[in-house]
């Protein structure tokens with residue numbers, strides 16, 4: 839692997855309720871212009887690993903009366919999130935940890951103050967994915 843050709847570019851994008859910034863995404867220069875992912879598996883690895891880091895609220899109750907509960911103390915959560923900045927470190931095999939700086943709709947538990955994402959209709963996951971794709975497009979990074 840020609841590791842000397844790895845560069846780092848900053849990407850940032852937003853979609854829906856999510857703002858995403860990756861200050862140093864490892865990429866390779868593309869002879870046709872712009873950049874490519876550092877290796878062909880990167881795209882398939884990165885997003886699921888990032889999503890695994892998200893502090894998702896739990897769901898509880900019967901299928902007819904579901905409610906969102908705190909993952910730490912089980913208190914019932916309100917369904918309103920407010921923008922909060924959170925930093926994550928994504929460990930992709932064979933690469934240094936990749937810092938990801940996000941603004942997400944965060945709900946704070948009234949009992950224990952644990953920040954978490956109350957995820958209805960998986961919209962946060964879609965917003966996060968779209969924000970990253972917007973950032974990749976703007977920086978001319980292709981899979």
Ligand SMILES: [Zn+2]
Nearest residue numbers: 908911947950
């Ligand atoms: Zn709690």
